[in-house]
Amino acid sequence: MPPLNQLTAHELHKRLKSREITSVELTESVFDRINNVDDSIKGYITLTQDIALEQAATADEAFDRGDQTSLLTGIPIALKDVICTQNVLTTCGSRILGNFVSPYDATVMHKLNAHKTVMIGKTNMDEFAMGSSTENSAFFTTRNPWNLETIPGGSSGGSAAVVAADEAIISLGSDTGGSIRQPASLCGVVGMKPTYGRVSRFGLIAFASSLDQIGPLTKDVTDCAITHNVICGHDQMDSTSANLPVPDFTNSLINDVNGIKIGIPTQYFSQGIDPEVETSVRSAIELLEKLGASTEEVSLPHTDYAIATYYIIAPAEASANLARYDGVRYGLRTEHIDNIIDMYRKTRSQGFGDEVKRRIMLGTYSLSSGYYDAYYLKAQKVRTLIKQDFDQAFEKVDVLITPTSPTPAFKIGERTDDPLQMYLSDIFTTPSSLAGLPGISVPCGLTGSGLPIGLQILAAPFEEEKIFQVAYTFEQNTDHHQKKPKL
């Protein structure tokens, strides 16, 4: 029998429910693993062991008493440090929030707490979720468990790495332009970016408000659906939260793709894609065809403009959102200041890292007087064209399948000198983010050198059920998700 920390939530639930194991034992096995490997992975910024053991004991009491429990009761979960957790340090990977103890819980935390889950700790990330490698964290770079010299992806790199390394059973991340899917792909785990509006953003520290979504990173598709069930739903505290019924996504865990129409966007298999990634994704598509799905090529002609559009819209929104870090209400305030303007300037200049400053500068420029029409308005118009591409494709097909990332994990330091090269890491995830679509990344193979490759499945807004059905069928007919890194 493998150690408890290696199992999935749905496997563990049966054993918790039958009282064969306790949540305290499970939580201890997760912390043992963290003690053994996190010095080399560096996935966590903050560990909350005391809280975790207390929550585990509470979950055990609920099971013992025969109270109503759920599939996530007593399950150890890690949270990206962009999610506010009451009375626990919430840094967003930034020096400017290095001492910030959130006075409240994010809505997703309320939901997890209602299910009596166990909070293991807060995971490392690129500062303010801006990056694709965790190298922009103000604290340290997380390592990819499959090869410690490579990056885990980003910005939810810590959340992906700790699930891949069995330092948590499940984690939550956030995705603005690919920040759940790309690290899930690079670390060989399942990662879901829900439809924009599905999950409340209340208590998610804002980066780009028209794009940000919280989502799960898990060891398999079933755990992803279980977690999705818990975190979705309308919330009065987020005015962009969709007031729509939330289906039970586990009903879509059906091992059958007969009659499903899969679209293959030609633009995603063109230049710049690693040959091993292409081969692996194409053979995954062939497998789904054998299992009964039909496939057809579709064209998304504005794909090539997505990164340019994204790097106007996201920094513009970020420059406005990050104006709040001024040294007045929370976070860093620098010493030796002459006046209030000086305080703002020095606090922000010392508190933010280079990438965050670059995006604030870019966003401020594109919104500044005389440039608004040329940049921001132009980008919003191209955003419409990108969305229309997808709308037209989904008139013909149920889902789209693409690689999640054009390459497997790259070496630490390889792209840090070239911001644009780093931005292009997200070339296959940003278009769907701009259109607000749901998307999942599931493992679909390993490269010759043993690095994970991920497959992205996209659907029309609020059609996560189709994604789960295709992802589940693929998973049930392959064993990629069962492979573990050797640590």
Add this chain to the structure above:
Amino acid sequence: MSEITPDDVEHIANLARLEFSRQELDQFQGNLKRILDYISKLNQLDTDDVPPTSHVLPIRNVTKTDEVIQRYDRQQILANAPSQEKGYFEVPKIIE
């Protein structure tokens, strides 16, 4: 779309309440120029008749009942303040 100059970078830094050394300004100018050059590919598209998308959901003017909800106490919120006095956030003098 025009070339970004050192003066532009300094102007933007001021608007964003950031300050940079001469060397950092040069570096940012280089970075921004390269990114803006890349972004200028959007000009290849004719978007005259395309409506802008500011938001992907068809949501407008979300309202809720105007009632006071006491969610947090003052001290809890002030606990993160770099400086506070008599229940207020304290800042350097702003009026001479």
